[in-house]
Structures are given as structure tokens and as C-alpha cells.
Amino acid sequence: xxxxxxxxxxxxxxxxxxxxxxxxxxxxxxxxxxxxxxxxxxxxxxxxxxxxxxxxxxxxxxxxxxxxxxxxxxxxxxxxxxxxxxxxxxxxxxxxxxxxxxxxxxxxxxxxxxxxxxxxxxxxxxxxxxxxxxxxxxxxxxxxxxxxxxxxxxxxxxxxxxxxxxxxxxxxxxxxxxxxxxxxxxxxxxxxxxxxxxxxxxxxxxxxxxxxxxxxxxxxxxxxxxxxxxxxxxxxxxxxxxxxxxxxxxxxxxxxxxxxxxxxxxxxxxxxxxxxxxxxxxxxxxxxxxxxxxxxx
Numbered sequence: 001x002x003x004x005x006x007x008x009x010x011x012x013x014x015x016x017x018x019x020x021x022x023x024x025x026x027x028x029x030x031x032x033x034x035x036x037x038x039x040x041x042x043x044x045x046x047x048x049x050x051x052x053x054x055x056x057x058x059x060x061x062x063x064x065x066x067x068x069x070x071x072x073x074x075x076x077x078x079x080x081x082x083x084x085x086x087x088x089x090x091x092x093x094x095x096x097x098x099x100x101x102x103x104x105x106x107x108x109x110x111x112x113x114x115x116x117x118x119x120x121x122x123x124x125x126x127x128x129x130x131x132x133x134x135x136x137x138x139x140x141x142x143x144x145x146x147x148x149x150x151x152x153x154x155x156x157x158x159x160x161x162x163x164x165x166x167x168x169x170x171x172x173x174x175x176x177x178x179x180x181x182x183x184x185x186x187x188x189x190x191x192x193x194x195x196x197x198x199x200x201x202x203x204x205x206x207x208x209x210x211x212x213x214x215x216x217x218x219x220x221x222x223x224x225x226x227x228x229x230x231x232x233x234x235x236x237x238x239x240x241x242x243x244x245x246x247x248x249x250x251x252x253x254x255x256x257x258x259x260x261x262x263x264x265x266x267x268x269x270x271x272x273x274x275x276x277x278x279x280x281x282x283x284x285x286x287x288x289x290x291x292x293x294x295x296x297x
Contacts, residue, residue, distance in 0.1 A: 149166065247266045
């Protein structure tokens with residue numbers, strides 16, 4: 001297994017100034033998986049796997065679509081009940097979603113089970129989950145090159161100690177600028193980043209700044225990149241997950257210790273990939289992405 005993604009699989013209903021969509025396939029594992037699979041095709045990676053849970057209402061056509069993308073679904077659990085659903089909107093600050101309704105459904109009882117064939121992927125990505133579940137995943141699997149995770153402000157507020165504990169078990173952490181400041185209790189981003197690295201001992205800290213780009217700290221060195229500018233902002237849902245999935249795929253194509261230049265290249269590709277996600281509702285921007293369009297950006 002080259003990359004293993006563990007996260008949510010959902011149906012999203014989203015509205016923005018560009019329109020709206022109902023029950024569109026989404027979730028962190030889906031966005032990360034599709035993005036990772038796109039890059040895997042030209043990086044000569046063979047297996048990208050998903051671990052997640054859906055309900056009996058999950059459409060056969062969506063399973064077929066994920067399989068057609070070349071994703072390994074041996075870690076997909078189909079449980080009694082309904083699939084996780086989220087409803088939200090974007091207006092004004094397009095970087096912030098307003099949540100209108102959340103139904104965890106079967107995701108509320110998610111107990112991730114990594115298939116035996118997938119316990120040693122080259123890269124393991126624990127997407128945004130309760131830190132205790134991320135810890136469960138890390139007890140079952142470890143990336144042979146690196147393990148990485150994403151998180152959110154909610155877990156900082158209600159499970160800070162668990163989050164810091166699981167962060168100590170991975171090599172690369174992806175969070176946004178506000179979350180770094182919350183965790184380190186410091187309003188200066190660079191100072192907060194250095195504090196967090198000293199707290200958890202990770203090799204790489206990638207800090208998402210939305211339309212202001214990304215800053216990464218890697219073994220004492222800093223990388224700063226802008227976001228790809230686009231005037232077509234339709235649906236930011238999944239941008240962070242497609243960003244992370246791209247990083248996972250690119251780093252899975254290498255070996256040995258990750259270099260600063262390698263991480264920089266992964267971040268460039270991740271930033272461009274996220275810009276395509278942004279320009280369409282749901283996963284359609286990723287699904288229609290081709291090598292020529294990607295290379296042009």
C-alpha cells in the first residue's frame with residue numbers, strides 16, 4: 001500500500017454565492033483519496049486505500065465511482081444506519097463555513113479497522129478525526145516512510161491532551177494558523193509554530209493559511225508559499241483534504257528522509273490541487289482534473 005487514508009465519508013449539502021448542491025459525495029477520506037489517486041497515476045504509485053464507514057444508504061454508484069478512480073476500498077465498512085451528512089454554507093469570508101446541520105449517523109460509532117494488508121503503507125494519513133480514533137489507527141498501522149495527521153479547533157477545545165499525545169506519534173502535522181496559535185497559546189504564528197514543534201517533536205509542521213497560502217517548518221527550516229490565485233470560488237469544502245492527499249501521494253513516491261526541497265514541491269502541487277477543488281461543488285473539480293490542466297497551473 002502506497003498511501004492509506006483514514007477519515008470521514010459523507011454526503012454534503014452546500015450553498016454558496018455560486019449556487020447549491022445537495023447530498024454531494026464528500027468527507028475527508030474521499031477528497032484526500034481522490035486527490036492522492038490523481039497524483040499517484042503519474043508518480044507510478046499502485047495502491048491508494050481508504051478506511052471509513054458508510055451506511056446502508058450509500059449509493060452503489062458512489063462505490064463504483066471510487067473504485068473507478070483506482071481506490072482500494074477493502075477498508076470501507078458498510079454499517080446498519082445512514083451515512084454521515086453535513087449541511088453548510090459559505091458567504092462573505094469564503095474561508096469559513098457556517099454549519100447548519102450535522103448528522104453523524106454511522107460515523108458517530110466509527111471504529112476504524114485497518115485491513116491486515118494495509119498496516120504498513122508508505123504514507124499513512126489520519127484525516128480530521130477525534131484524536132482517540134487517530135490513536136486507534138496508529139496502533140494498527142504506521143507509515144514506513146512517514147505518518148501524518150490533520151486536526152481542527154474542536155479537538156483543541158475538548159480533547160487537547162489527547163491531540164497533543166497523538167501528534168507525538170506522527171512525523172508530519174497539518175493544521176491551520178489559528179489552530180497552531182490555540183495549541184501553543186501564542187498569537188505570533190512563527191513563535192507558536194516553534195513552540196508546538198518543541199511540544200510534540202514532529203519533523204514537519206504544515207500550516208494552512210487559506211487564501212494567504214501555507215507556511216511549513218521542516219527540521220528547523222521554513223518554507224513559505226502563496227495560495228494559487230483564482231477568481232472562481234465556488235465551494236471550499238474539501239480543499240484542505242485534497243491538499244493533504246496530494247502531500248501524502250507525493251511523499252509516498254520518494255524514499256529515505258524527506259528533504260526540504262521535496263516537501264516544498266509537495267506543497268506546490270498540493271496548493272494547485274486545492275485550487276481546482278475550490279472551483280466546483282463537491283468532488284467534481286478533482287474528478288475532472290487532468291494532467292494538462294494541472295501542469296498549466
